[in-house]
Amino acid sequence: MNAEGEVAERLRLEKSIDAMGSTFLIALYGCDRNQMEAALSAAFDEIRRLDEMLSNYRPASKWSEVSRDAAERPVRVSPELFQLLSRCLEFSRRSEGTFDISVGSLQKAWGFFKGTGRLPSRAEVAAARAKVGYQHIRLDPAARTVRFDHPGIELDPGGIGKGYAVDRVVEILQHRGFDTALIAGSASSIYGLGAPPTELKGWRVNIGDPRDPRKAVAEVFLKNMAVSTSGSYEKFFWAEGRAYSHILDPRTGYPAQGPLSVSVVAPHALDCEAWTKPYFINGRQWTAQHKPEGFHVFFCEAGPELACAWL
């Protein structure tokens, strides 16, 4: 309501930012354009800050410093980064090593770091695989430091960065009094805050058909929920007559032979993003046994016909 006691007109603003090698888009409903613009500005500042902190492309980022120095000495990090790394190790333990932020050297061996993929030799994979292992990441809560007990470990933020940023933006918008927004880290990490006036069930999100992502195989309505999707059908390369996906199994060092795509719907974007890959790698049965209450998982599997279903 405005000062005259009238119900103010609901405005909708939509703005996007390129960051983390991706594009974040926020659609925000509110009544005061100035406050809305200020909230979007604060959200984008936060995304920039996280891009600075979590980038493995920027040598000066804290993330890069940890990768570079933690095998030599304990690296002290911010409480926020310490907590995020702790969450990552928890994901690794619970996923039986199929989620692992220490896959940086494998990503490089397969040419997915600043590249479009290449087929490495067995020896190269073995050498890179030897530098992977979340067990080698030692966190000291008292000193708030990170230490690697093995040389060559390189952290890769690819599996958590966007999801974490989306969750942080949700917090910022809520803190500023907004209750209706869609926050999308490209198409792969999306959070629906409240429900838009156009659809009271929530923000409509179409899950793409892995064989033609412009078509939808399912729709979900996000109301204070997030969705993330991982799939082998978009980022891959061909070599020696077969396709190699960018989803690497940290335990083997090779691309996972999983389904075509996995989507996870859960209350937090970080959880969604982190769990899509373990569910992809471990498959439907493992997922059914291990997914927490309140998580909804959508599998699309290849075959003569596309088979997609919710767990």
Place this chain on the structure above:
Amino acid sequence: MRWPRMWKDPSALGLLKGTAVNYLLVERHDDLGPVVDRARQEGFKVTEAASPPAGVTVAEGKWPGVKLSESGAVDTAAAGPTGNPWVDSNGWKVRLTAALHPGTEVWVEATPKEPRLFTESYLTAVADAAAYGGRWIISLDKQLAEGIAGQKTEALETWKKITGAAGFFAARRDWSDYLPQAAMGIISDFSGQNEFLTHETLNLVARTNQQYRIVLKTKVSESSFSSLRAVLYADAEPPALELRKQILAFVQAGGMLITGPKWGELSGVLATDEHPRYTLRTFGKGRLAVAKADLDDPYLVANDSVVLISHRYELLRFWNGGAVGSYFTTAPDRKQAVVHMLFYASVRGGDPSVRVAGQYRTARLWTLDRKAPRSVEMEIQKDAVELHLPPVSQYAAVELEGWSPRGSFGRKE
């Protein structure tokens, strides 16, 4: 520019003083008569909004920018593993219209749908047409038009930026004569039963940042294939005998043909590598990739083409680019190259890098907000340069000199 209906006072023409706006499209209304009269007196060309002037072809476009989903449905998003959002761009349409209507100017008709847009959205609209050699018909949203008429500071600032961007491209009109660099040629008549597939393929190939050349099948010559790695022939009917010969000569010399089963009788020897949707054959020094089923899905055609040609032949490759579009051109005298980059997000968070195939001595960066170019950090590699750009928004162009490309040079579409 499309003259806002509410600007009835001829004094509003003063806003155009010193800008690149020289043509007014005005709705036929009696109350705009004084504006039309004054505009003509002041040397502006004026035409009715519904009828473009001679020498101009109008391309119906979409409002360019990042979208929640391709459908454009409000408050509806698309979920998938991609790190790239859907982007609407009119660049491919400008290029195709220019190829189909040589000798005419291409104007893009894309009107704002939102009641009030951000300034950067307008800059994208200007650049998305102009980078590809077209001109966006400036069309203001209602609130902006009102704000400008009411002399509101913010609205006037936006207006200044819009006309500044238009002026930037007007001052570099020679860039429109530059020739597109391409790895892939797309051969078609782009009409009739081939229209949907080929138009959408152009749109989607552009989204991959694969550099392509439009080749009209009625105008194919030997030079149509110069410097290309591959050609795509996806028309519903097989090529005429002469065209078939020309394409096969290109393949024999080392190129690749990507086509569908309608191509007709196949030559060559089956290759050992496999593709789920294509049969691969070697022919002379080159390769044939023939789809196992009819080519009817532009999404698959576009994405398969990029993979079949191989990422190693990409002329441009972006890192941290975000929602980026690109157009790589060279001057007719071959002394300069320009890489046009369109950043469709409203705001830029990080610093993009781009790898440009070929070797160059100097690079300078042009952006809409500066009158002079900036130097840009350039890392020289074996057969390419990698450019590390500062955070740039909406549009940037890198002008490269001292060119020594991997292949031969571009040609007019």
